C-alpha cells in the first residue's frame with residue numbers, strides 16, 4: 001500500500017470509529033463552561049465599615065462620640081454626600097439628623113424618594129470640634145473609606161452638598177461652590193451634581209430656588225423627566 005492509500009485508509013478508519021462512538025453515545029462534546037464571575041472590584045459596604053473599625057487614623061477620633069459612617073439603601077441609585085457630622089449626628093451616629101437633616105429629608109421627599117431609598121454620608125466620619133471646617137489631614141485620612149464606600153454603592157448620581165463635598169468629588173479643591181453647583185461633573189464615572197448644603201439653606205432661604213433647580217436636573221437624569229407638579233422643598 002502506497003502512502004496515499006495508507007493515509008486514506010487511516011482517515012476512513014478514524015471516521016468509522018467516530019461514527020460508532022457517536023452512535024453509542026460515547027462521544028460527547030463538552031458543553032461550553034461559563035467563565036467564573038469577574039471578581040468584585042469593590043468591597044461590600046459592610047466590609048468597608050468593618051475595615052474602618054473604631055478608627056483612630058486622625059485626631060478627630062479623640063473628640064467624637066460616634067463614627068458617622070452613613071445610612072440608607074446600599075443599592076441606592078442616588079447618594080448624598082455632605083461635609084462632616086454635626087453635634088446631633090455625633091450623638092446619634094447618623095448623618096443629617098438635625099435641622100439641616102430635616103430639610104434634606106424634605107428635599108429627598110420632594111424628589112420622589114423616601115430617606116431610606118437613598119444613601120447619605122459625609123466626606124469625613126467624625127465631628128470636627130465646634131463644627132469647624134474639616135482640615136486637609138483629616139480629609140486625607142478619611143477619604144480612602146469614602147472612596148471604598150462609593151465604590152461599594154456605585155450609585156447613578158451623587159449629589160454633593162456644600163463646598164467640601166463638591167470640591168472633593170469634582171477634584172477641584174480651589175473652586176467655589178457657586179462655580180461648581182448646577183452643572184454636571186463626574187467622579188469615577190458617576191454623575192455628580194453639586195449644590196448648596198442644607199445648613200446654608202437654613203441661613204439663606206433665598207438659595208432654595210437654585211437648589212431645587214439643581215435637584216430637578218438630578219431627577220431628570222434619574223427618571224428621564226421632571227415632575228411639573230413637584231414643589232420646591234421649603
Ligand code: SF4
Nearest residue numbers: 055058061126141142
Ligand atoms: S474622621 Fe475618618 S479618619 Fe478621622 S478618626 Fe474619624 S473615621 Fe478615622
